[in-house]
Amino acid sequence: MPRLPTLTLLLCGLPLLATAEEKAPEGFIEGSSLKLINRNFYFNRDFRSRGDGLFNGRQQSYREEWAQGFQGFYSSGYTAGTVGVGLDAHALLGVKLDSGGGTAGTNLLPLDSRNHAEDDYSxxxxxxxxxxxxxxLKLGDLFPVTPVFQRGDGRLLPQSFRGVSLENRSIDGLTLQGGHLHAARNKASSNHDGEMSTEYGGTAYESASYFGGDYSAPDGTLLSLYQARYEDVWNQTYLSLAHSFTLDDDSALALGANLYRTRDQGSARAGEIDTDSWSAYARLSIGAHSFMLAHQRIDGDQPFDYLGDGDSIYLANSVLYSDFNSPNERSWQVRYDLDLAAFGVPGLSLMTRYLRGTGIDNSRVDPNGAYAYYARLGDGGRHWERDVEVKYVVQNGPAKDLSIAVQQTIHRANAAQADGDVDQVRIITQYPLDIF
Known part of the structure; x- marks a missing residue:
């Protein structure tokens, strides 16, 4: 059995806090469910002819693909007895609808040896x-969701991992999670290749472990604390605190902040890492309108890095294209949301935001380490991003929960910022169906 961190093993003792009468067995068949998710994804990304390869060896400036994904998730109930046994299973299929030989590479579809998109994958x-x-306890193929280790789901099909996980809910409002993973299947892949890596450094590691929890207090305060170890790469601690204040019947104020503390671990395959990354936000909601202001800082001579192909970055300024996570970067965000249900169109919403990052200093990045491409950029990096999203969710009828989202992004940067100039459009249609 895979090795687990000591803290994770403590979860095994938590059932003693509960009694057998608290949860009646639901039955293996009686408690079963089957959910299908149909996702149609069009993605157009134009790097504005910047093919200098500074960011992860990028050479192709224009990418455009369209694909259809089918996701099936089965979850059984549990057999009777003190220890119930159950099964989760999934089947995924991605089908190419359009992708030319010169426009592949959006990560919707896997590429063949000629860098052409495959017709399908599963x-x-x-x-x-x-x-x-x-x-x-789960053992097998997993879809973990935590701030320090979270499967990616920003393309056609979700990422998955192999390993073991534990979850406990003995205390009201408290969810504890722990896990140990040893193999990954990335979003545009059919296989668990036995190797996981980091997003920005591309550093491979053999296993990862995490442990932590989320607590929701009766007064609405939310607290999260997690610890992760990516073997021979880093130890990472995550802390967040949020609270919402009701101002009157039609308005509320939400405040929140989070922090990642990342330090190199073991043989330090990605090199020296000594980075503290934090963000804070305030969101004011008044009727159909919502206004948010956020600030984010990266304190360290390395970028804030996270799970490769994954979504384990909960910083406020990680948005549609850029993560605003370069060495020593300071960034601000202003965001506006509008719910058009108040204007007679329930299900229709609008979001727009603007972010600006400055103070990027790549001059102290190790030129021989995992983030060497930053070292070539020097000091004085700055950039901005503007995102617009229009989304509609069908409220009732046979197509209930069908959603259509159109997302448009413009990103501009100077020569000392790694992400470059980008225009992109995504059109995502998703239809979830609960079969039983």
């Missing part, structure tokens, strides 16, 4: 699950 897997009182 994956399937399962996880055995055991439940005792309020603790659930």
């Amino acid at each position: 994956a399937a897997g399962a996880a055995l699950k055991l439940r005792a009182f309020d603790t659930e």
Whole structure:
């Protein structure tokens, strides 16, 4: 069995806090569910002819693809007894609708040896699950969701991992999670290749472990604390605190902040890492309108890095294109949301935001390490991004929950910022169906 961190093993004792009568067995078949997600994804990304290869060896300036994805998720109930046994299974299929030989590479579809998109790809897997009182253990193919290790789901099909996980809900409002993962299947892939890597450094590691929890207090305060270890790469701690204040019947104020503390670990395959990354936000909601202001800082001579192909970055200024996570970067965001239900169109919403990052200093990045491409950029980096999204969700009828989102992004940067100039458009249609 894979090695688990000591803190994770403590979860095994938490069922003692609960009693057997608290949760009646639901039955293996009676508790089963099957969900299908149909996702249609069009992605157009224009790097504005910047083919200098500074960011992860990028050479191709224009990418455009259209694909259809089908996701099926089955979850059984549990057998009767003190320890219930169950099964989770999934099947995924991605189909190319359009992708020319010179425009592939959006990560919607896998590429062949000629860098052309494959016509289709698929994956399937399962996880055995055991439940005792309020603790659930899963072993097999997993879709973890935590701030320090989270599967990516920003393309056609979601990323998955192989390993073991534990979750406990013995205390009201508190969810504890732990896991140990040893293999990855990335979003545009059919296979678990046995190797995981970091997003910006591309540093490979053999396993990762995480442990932590989320607490929702009765007064609406939310607190999260997690710890992760990517073997021979880094130790990472995450802390967040948020609270919402009701101002009157039609308005509310939400405040929140989070922090990542990342330090190199073991043989330090990505080189020396000594980075503190934090963000804070304030969101004012008045009727159909919402206004947000956020600030983010990267304190360190390396970029803030996270799980390769994944979504384990909860910083406020990680948005549609840029993460605003360069060495020593300071960034601001202003955002506006409008819910058009108040104007007679329920399900229709609008979002727009503007972000600006400055103070980027790449001059102290190790020129021989995992982030060497930053070292070539020097000091004085700055950039901005503007995002607009229009989204409609069908509210009732046979197509209930069908959603259509149109996202447009413009990003501009000077020569000392790694992301470059980009225009992109995404059109995402998603239709979830609960079969049973």
